[in-house]
Amino acid sequence: MQLPIYLDYQATTPVDPRVLDEMLPYFTEKFGNAASRSHSFGWSGEEAVEKARKQIAALIGASPKEIVITSGSTEGINLAMKGTAEMYGSKGKHIITSLVEHKAVLDTAKHLEKEGFEVTYLSPDKKGRISVDQVRDAIRDDTILVALIWGNNEIGTLNPIREIGALCHEKNVLFFTDGTQAAGKIPVDAIADNVDMLCLSGHKLYGPKGVGALYVRRRNPRVRLVAQMDGGGHERGMRSGTLNVPGIVGLGAACEIAMNELEKDAQHTSALRKRFEDKVTGALDHVHINGDVEHRLPNCTNISFNYVEGESLIMGVKDLAVSSGSACTSASLEPSHVLRACGVGDELAHSSIRFGFGRHTTEEEVDFAADQMITAVKRLRELSPLYEMVQEGIDISSIDWSGGH
Amino acid sequence: MAYSDKVLDHYNNPRNVGSLDKKSNSVGTGVVGAPECGDVMKLQIEVEGDRIVDAKFKTFGCGSAIASSSLATEWIKGKTVDEALQIKNTQIVEELSLPPVKIHCSVLAEDAIKSAIADYKAKSAGKQED
Numbered sequence: 001m002q003l004p005i006y007l008d009y010q011a012t013t014p015v016d017p018r019v020l021d022e023m024l025p026y027f028t029e030k031f032g033n034a035a036s037r038s039h040s041f042g043w044s045g046e047e048a049v050e051k052a053r054k055q056i057a058a059l060i061g062a063s064p065k066e067i068v069i070t071s072g073s074t075e076g077i078n079l080a081m082k083g084t085a086e087m088y089g090s091k092g093k094h095i096i097t098s099l100v101e102h103k104a105v106l107d108t109a110k111h112l113e114k115e116g117f118e119v120t121y122l123s124p125d126k127k128g129r130i131s132v133d134q135v136r137d138a139i140r141d142d143t144i145l146v147a148l149i150w151g152n153n154e155i156g157t158l159n160p161i162r163e164i165g166a167l168c169h170e171k172n173v174l175f176f177t178d179g180t181q182a183a184g185k186i187p188v189d190a191i192a193d194n195v196d197m198l199c200l201s202g203h204k205l206y207g208p209k210g211v212g213a214l215y216v217r218r219r220n221p222r223v224r225l226v227a228q229m230d231g232g233g234h235e236r237g238m239r240s241g242t243l244n245v246p247g248i249v250g251l252g253a254a255c256e257i258a259m260n261e262l263e264k265d266a267q268h269t270s271a272l273r274k275r276f277e278d279k280v281t282g283a284l285d286h287v288h289i290n291g292d293v294e295h296r297l298p299n300c301t302n303i304s305f306n307y308v309e310g311e312s313l314i315m316g317v318k319d320l321a322v323s324s325g326s327a328c329t330s331a332s333l334e335p336s337h338v339l340r341a342c343g344v345g346d347e348l349a350h351s352s353i354r355f356g357f358g359r360h361t362t363e364e365e366v367d368f369a370a371d372q373m374i375t376a377v378k379r380l381r382e383l384s385p386l387y388e389m390v391q392e393g394i395d396i397s398s399i400d401w402s403g404g405h
Numbered sequence: 406m407a408y409s410d411k412v413l414d415h416y417n418n419p420r421n422v423g424s425l426d427k428k429s430n431s432v433g434t435g436v437v438g439a440p441e442c443g444d445v446m447k448l449q450i451e452v453e454g455d456r457i458v459d460a461k462f463k464t465f466g467c468g469s470a471i472a473s474s475s476l477a478t479e480w481i482k483g484k485t486v487d488e489a490l491q492i493k494n495t496q497i498v499e500e501l502s503l504p505p506v507k508i509h510c511s512v513l514a515e516d517a518i519k520s521a522i523a524d525y526k527a528k529s530a531g532k533q534e535d
Contacts, residue, residue: 309443311467315408315416335443347440383422383471385447385463386440401439 003319005365009356010153010181010300011323015250016206016359022253023208026246034243035234045245052252056213059255060179060198061189068214068235069248073180074104075228076199076214077147079239080176081108083225084145084197085117088174092142096173098122098130099341100157101149105178106337109147122148127292128157128342135164136171145174150182150198154338154354155291155302158186165194174223180204180212184258185266185297190215196223202247206359207254211247214239261359269299269357272366276355277301279370284377286390290339290352300356302339304348305373307387308380313353316376320369322353347396408468409502415472420479423461425449433525437516440465444510446474448517452525455485462517469507473497473514486522 006014015023026048034049036042053064070076085095097109099121109119120138122130130148139146146168151158161177168175176197182188183198184205190198201212216238217223231240258265281287286306305313310324324336335349344352353373357366381387386396408416424447427434432451438444444466451459460478464471476497481489497503497511 307465309466309470311443312416312471315468345441346443350440350443383419383463384465385436385445386465388424388447388463396440401441401445 001362001364001368004321005319005361005369006321007355007357007361007365007369008321008323009358009361010156010204010354011356012203012209013206013358014360015203015208016254016257018257019207019250019253023246023250026249030245032245034245035232045243048245048249049243052248052255055252055256055259056200057215059188059259060183060200060215061191061193062215063218065236066190066215066218068216068238069243069251070199070212070214070239071210071244072203072212073102073178073199073201075239076201076212077102077104077176077178078108079214079225079228080197080199080216081105081112081145081147082228083238084174084176084223085112085115086226087224088144089117092140092144093117094120094140094143095145095147096120096122096135096138096143097147098124098149100124100128100130100152100154100338101147102153102178102180105147105149124157124341126343127295128152128155128290128338129292129295130159130164132160132163132167136167139167139171139173143171143173145176147176147178149178150188151179151185151297152291152338153181154336155342156181156297156300157292158182158295158297160295161195162193165196168196169194169221172221174221181297184255184262185299187262190217196221202251202254205254205258208247208250211244211251213251265359266298268359269361272357272361272363273299273301273355275363276357276366276370277303279367280373283370283374286387287377288348290342290344299358300354302352302354304344304352305377306348306351307384307390308377309350310353312380313351313373313376316380317369317372320372322355324353411476411501412469412472412503415475415501416468419462419471419475421459421461421475421482422463424463425451425459425461430528431525433521433523433528435517435520435522435524437520438466438470438513443467444470444513446470446513446517448474448477448514448521450481450489450521450525452486455487457481457484457486457489466510466513467507469501469503470510470513472501473503473510474517476500477514477518481518486525489518490522492518 032041032045034045183200494511
């Protein structure tokens with residue numbers, strides 16, 4: 001067993017060696033520009049890209065023509081939301097999203113607010129879920145877009161995408177979902193799931209970083225977007241820029257493997273997660289699993305260890321690579337906006353850690369990780385004035401902490 | 406975030422962890438911070454005459470908060486109450502090489518010392534009135 005143990009698979013995943021093998025020739029001997037039409041170097045690049053496009057489309061039940069290659073989900077989100085807003089802004093100025101979205105969606109929504117759009121931020125239930133009824137109540141005559149995350153990156157909660165998509169189609173509103181954590185982890189079928197746009201990212205599913213895809217529906221309805229990157233008119237004008245052929249080949253290969261091994265991966269990771277949760281909750285009191293244990297991604301868990309602070313806990317398990325909240329926000333001292341939106345108090349949010357399990361995680365690693373966590377929590381609780389108060393029967397919420405800052 | 410060796414040392418081997426009898430008249434207790442801010446420090450002193458003969462702490466907070474309070478107990482033990490009041494958070498920052506985002510941990514430790522001393526003084530004043 002090699003240390004440290006990586007349990008941060010929602011932040012990123014290693015490139016699968018099978019994916020790397022597919023990519024390598026495209027850095028060297030097959031280096032052609034996929035847009036070069038006049039020689040075999042270009043043709044082989046284009047051929048590789050079109051093969052990858054099919055592999056990506058197959059994973060999400062789309063047709064290859066509906067796939068726009070991007071640099072990753074942040075770009076996909078920007079293109080989907082801003083591209084929709086610009087294209088359909090004359091039809092309406094209202095957009096619906098939620099408080100538990102990734103920062104890329106929230107910041108894009110903020111940007112659109114400055115451009116004169118009105119955004120409704122739906123508040124999730126305690127488990128982080130948005131209901132169809134909430135979306136129905138929020139849709140207005142001038143609503144042009146609903147943008148909701150499929151599988152939450154911090155707590156793993158899954159939204160009822162198919163039902164919300166059906167509602168959007170009934171109401172003639174476009175539906176974009178951030179499928180970054182869901183694609184390749186749970187079955188995704190853009191048509192059956194009533195999705196109009198969906199973004200995914202290579203590095204979340206054992207592909208390379210810096211490449212992703214945006215699915216843009218071509219029929220019922222046909223979605224039109226205003227490009228956010230102007231230039232040579234690549235990707236049917238939706239995203240100019242020389243194609244990253246090795247990256248795209250890697251994304252395609254990763255999608256194909258993810259599709260073929262989806263069930264195996266899901267069973268493997270959910271069994272490991274259960275093993276981890278059982279061990280930790282069996283050994284420690286005052287432990288709380290965040291999110292929706294019924295509707296969630298198979299490969300992660302978010303746990304609050306009450307009365308110990310998350311950063312000190314991570315410091316105490318230096319042989320584990322885990323994160324408190326998302327990698328994008330854990331550099332700040334703010335507690336997670338996702339947990340906050342779920343109504344988890346700031347005190348518990350400060351005590352929360354996300355554990356992600358991957359294709360190559362072993363039982364031995366999970367057992368080691370659970371033991372490390374249990375030891376660290378017990379040690380820090382010895383140091384915790386809050387745990388001491390609870391042991392003495394004092395209700396912490398009854399204390400006036402106004403002296404704090 | 407990279408921690409200094411001294412922060413790591415205090416985190417891994419915290420000095421003077423524990424609790425003193427908060428009901429004792431010779432013990433002063435300070436609890437500062439708030440759970441929702443991610444930091445709560447409890448610092449206690451035991452005073453004989455005007456000298457701090459023992460100090461204990463418990464901290465809920467990041468590694469820097471634990472280290473700041475651990476260092477604070479180390480520094481005040483053996484000092485007179487007046488000497489302990491002279492300790493400034495900037496000295497803690499310097500000793501532990503705390504980065505700017507962790508300066509509030511040192512402020513909290515200074516507050517905890519002052520709060521424990523204030524509690525002790527209030528108790529002694531009450532005792533004299535009895």
